[in-house]
Amino acid sequence: MTPFTPPTQDQLLAIKINAGIGELAQSERFAAAEDDMVEAIVEGVGTFAAGEFAPLNRAGDLEGATLENGVVRLPDGYEAAYQAYVEQGWNAIASPEEFGGQGLPFTLSCNVIENLGAANMAFTLLPMLSVGALEAIEHHGSDAQKAAYMPKLVSGAWSGTMNLTEPQAGSDVGALRSTATPITPDQFGGEHAGKYLIKGQKIFITWGEHDLAENIVHLVLARLPDAPEGSRGISLFLVPKYHLKDDGSLGPRNDLRCVNLEHKLGINASPTCVMSYGDNDECIGELIGAENRGLAAMFTMMNNARINVGSQGVQIAERATQQALAFAAERVQSSRAGSPDKTPVAIIEHPDVRRMLLRMKALTEAARALLYYTTGQVDRGTLGDKAAGMRGDVLVPMIKAWGTDTGIEVASIGVQVHGGMGFVEETGAAQHYRDARIAPIYEGTNGIQAADLVTRKLGFENDEVYARLMADIVRDAAGEPALLALAQDCAAIAKWMGGEASLDDKLAGSVPFCTMSAVAVAGWQMLLQRNAVEKGASPALAATKPVTTRYFLDHIVPEAAGLKPSALSGADLFYALTPEQLTG
Known part of the structure; x- marks a missing residue:
């Protein structure tokens, strides 16, 4: 597998x-995010990732996580790398300063x-999951919960999880059966009065058990007695x-355990646990938060997680691209077509x-440009x-899905x-493909x-947030007819979906429409990058950025425009066959 080289210059341009x-x-809150600080972070974490995390990637795939007597263990090197991550403070970048964080932008x-x-x-x-748990506790936890749990989560000494899925309840979270029963003063000698007894089983819990952090803070969705x-x-x-x-x-262990590890297509070094509570x-x-308001609290961390899952698309694309470029530069085969020199090249x-x-x-x-445009909003x-916050919310499904x-x-x-x-498998290219396949599934399928x-x-805002987004693209797309047309088509489809389209018709066209929208925004952001580079913003990219932007605008944008008929076709054809006819 090709060593990882951090794409620092392209990341800095996008940021x-x-x-x-x-x-x-320029804001008081983010005043520390000056150029020298930003460059130090991007360069520093790139160097750390290449030196500490990247060498473990192949072993993690081959050996994976293992469950031994209820304890999940990782291959050699993982514990030391994680401790180095904690010691260097990378987990604390955007966390509140009052709990030991640096208070820098989410970007x-x-x-x-x-x-x-x-x-x-x-x-x-x-x-990544710990960052999401922090978000949920910060926004919905009590002062006592924040004081007790956030400093250790901020440092990374403790890790966090989210527990939604159950065997009978996948995307339909409302079907969950886990229960939470209030503890009365006469139970446990009054020690846990005001707390709850949790009982149930959760599946697909990422890093639900491991031996790298001192404690694991599980955020668990459950149902109170007599809940709606x-x-x-x-x-x-x-x-x-x-x-x-x-x-x-730390006191005694709670009554929870990992009963199994899922055997997956990829991400083998990430223990995906079946967790049993009670x-x-x-x-x-x-x-955490109000009774019967758990889903709203959980969505605080899910929104964060969806952006970072969209980033996983960027991550795996970057790694696969680096590997393909290295292989293509070394693999000699056949002479150049049409060349009088028949020497293999x-x-x-x-x-x-x-x-x-x-x-x-x-x-x-382009995916990276969309990612950082989203985080900036x-x-x-x-x-x-x-x-900007509402525009960011509109962009979340685009970066996650596309x-x-x-x-x-x-x-x-x-x-x-x-x-x-x-x-x-020996080349490592297949691992990237296998690892990538989970990302369109978790944190809400695409x-x-x-x-x-x-x-x-x-x-x-009566369809205006999306309309203004497309209007901004139209404003800046002068001289780029394909991008201009795509943005105008997106605006027209959105108007149809907000008006005469039935719910079935909107849902039937939702995936192609989401792709069209994401490509329009990504193309716009690439255009802004190219313009900046041509004005001297990043000399290191002066040769490459105009070419990659031109390819995206001339090839990817027209492909997305071709999805317009699919976005407008409606749902009738999907139901032209009965289930029996479809499966027969």
């Missing part, structure tokens, strides 16, 4: 141009995750692996290989810019560039993201 970090640094936290994930996607799910049916009756509970003593130190009726948790000289490599680079850079929302679809496409092309060697866009996000 400066697409996220607009300089503008964020920079996402850059930490991007670099770590490109180096080792499976390993990076550990800090469905999602309206779900509450969120904080359930630690180890109880805390009055002085904050086997002995002694699993104790605390309510490196396959990077052949036109179709060039096509694949340029497509990989353009898609990766989220950061502006944090500063009180309501319009970003992860892009990761799969680029990883697949990477296998193709390797030819038969790509289908052989179909759910598209449905969220057309049923909820389009309606923000």
Whole structure:
């Protein structure tokens, strides 16, 4: 497997141009995010990721996580790498200063995750989930819960999880059966009065058990007695692996355990656990937020996680592209077509290989541009810019869905560039493809993201938030007829979906529409990058950025425009066959 080289210059360009970090640094809250600080973080975490996380990626895939007597163990090197991550403070970038964080923009936290994930996607799910747990506790936890749990989560000494899925309840979270029963003063000698007994089983719990952190803070969705049916009756509970003593130190183990590890297609070094709570009726948790408002609290961390899952598409695309480029430069086969010199050349000289490599680079850079444009809008929302915050919400399903679809496409092309060697595990190209496949599924499938866009996000401010986004693209797309037409088509489809389209018709066209929207925004952000580079913004990219942008605008944008008929076709054809006819 090719060593990982952090794409520092392209990341800095995206952070400066697409996220607009300089503008964020003008605020009092993010004043520390000046150029030298930003560059130090991006360069520093890139070096750390390449040196500590990347060398473990292959061993993690081959050996994976193992369950031994209820304890999940990782291959040699993982514990030391994680401790180095904690000691260097990378987990604390965007966390509140009052709990030991640095209080920097979410954009920079996402850059930490991007670099770590490109180096080792499976390993990076550990800090990624912890960041989400922090978000939920910060926004919905009590002062006592924040004081007890946030400092250790901020440092990374403790890790966090989210527990939604149950065997009978996948995307339909409202069907969960886990219970939370109030503890009365006469139970446990009154020690846990006001808390709850948690009972149930959860599946697909990422890093639900491991031996790298001192404690694991599980955020668990469960149902109180007499709670309303469905999602309206779900509450969120904080359930630690180890109880805390009055002085904050670790006490006895809670009544929870990992009963199995899922055997997966990829991300083998990420333990995906089946977790059992309350086997002995002694699993104790605390309510976070209001009763029956757990789903809203959980969505605080899910929104964060969806952006970082979109980043996983960027991560795997970057790693697969680097590997394909290295292989193509070294693999000698056949002479150049039409050349009088019949000497075999490196396959990077052949036109179709060039096509694949340029497509990989353009898609990766465009997805990164969309990622940081999204994080920049989220950061502006944090500063009180309501319009930017709402635009960020509209962008979330685009980066999650199209970003992860892009990761799969680029990883697949990477296998193709390797030819038969790509289908052989030893080269490592197949690992990227296998690892990438989960990203369109978890944190809400990409179909759910598209449905969220057309049923909820389009309606923000009477459809004006999305309309203004497309209007901004139209404004800047002068001289780029394909991008201009795509943005205008997106606006027209959105108007149809917000008007005469039935719910079935909107949902039937949601996925192609989401792709069209994401490509329009990504193309716009690439255009802004190119313009900045041509004005001297990043001399290191002066040769490459105009070419990758041109490819994206001339090849990817027209492909997305071709999805218009599918977005408008409606649902009738999907139901032309009965289930019996369809399955017969």
